[in-house]
Amino acid sequence: DVKVTQSSRYLVKRTGEKVFLECVQDMDHENMFWYRQDPGLGLRLIYFSYDVKMKEKGDIPEGYSVSREKKERFSLILESASTNQTSMYLCASSSPGQGRNTEAFFGQGTRLTVV
Amino acid sequence: ILNVEQSPQSLHVQEGDSTNFTCSFPSSNFYALHWYRWETAKSPEALFVMTLNGDEKKKGRISATLNTKEGYSYLYIKGSQPEDSATYLCAPSNDYKLSFGAGTTVTVRA
Numbered sequence: 001d002v003k004v005t006q007s008s009r010y011l012v013k014r015t016g017e018k019v020f021l022e023c024v025q026d027m028d029h030e031n032m033f034w035y036r037q038d039p040g041l042g043l044r045l046i047y048f049s050y051d052v053k054m055k056e057k058g059d060i061p062e063g064y065s066v067s068r069e070k071k072e073r074f075s076l077i078l079e080s081a082s083t084n085q086t087s088m089y090l091c092a093s094s095s096p097g098q099g100r101n102t103e104a105f106f107g108q109g110t111r112l113t114v115v
Numbered sequence: 116i117l118n119v120e121q122s123p124q125s126l127h128v129q130e131g132d133s134t135n136f137t138c139s140f141p142s143s144n145f146y147a148l149h150w151y152r153w154e155t156a157k158s159p160e161a162l163f164v165m166t167l168n169g170d171e172k173k174k175g176r177i178s179a180t181l182n183t184k185e186g187y188s189y190l191y192i193k194g195s196q197p198e199d200s201a202t203y204l205c206a207p208s209n210d211y212k213l214s215f216g217a218g219t220t221v222t223v224r225a
Contacts, residue, residue: 103161
């Protein structure tokens with residue numbers, strides 16, 4: 001059974017804290033993604049990585065950074081958490097595929113609350 | 116960022132009834148259209164990945180059609196069951212990235 005595992009289901013952090021969200025996949029996928037989901041909005045891409053140590057900004061990268069030191073692990077870092085980063089965070093992975101039309105596999109999500 | 120619209124935002128269906136809803140997306144630079152089902156407390160799961168104009172895919176009671184020239188896709192649920200209650204997300208792709216719509220939340224009433 002393929003798996004994308006996020007380190008926490010629920011997190012509560014204080015404003016200004018540095019926050020790490022961890023994601024691990026066991027499918028040997030090259031591509032990994034971090035999204036956030038807010039009510040009334042679709043999943044919005046924060047960052048993605050198509051190889052170890054490679055990263056590209058998504059649509060809303062401000063206030064975030066990422067790290068991909070190993071193929072199976074992709075970390076999202078909130079440098080200084082703010083209340084507007086309270087959200088559901090989803091990690092996903094996919095193989096490059098022919099024509100980039102391969103499905104993405106998602107983790108269970110981390111609901112982060114910044115107080 | 117691709118402008119992706121899904122309608123309606125939510126709908127309620129009586130068990131046994133059929134329903135459908137829409138995903139609209141820019142038709143230029145189209146590569147693929149993904150549909151995902153996201154049940155409460157679970158991870159989103161892929162239903163279909165569609166690439167060809169006129170494509171039609173089916174998975175049990177759920178099917179989808181694709182019109183790339185006019186930029187829309189329909190998802191159909193035949194004979195809705197309570198387990199079909201979920202948010203259905205569509206996402207066109209034109210490179211590595213998927214651009215998700217806000218989803219259609221389906222509630223099936225027994």
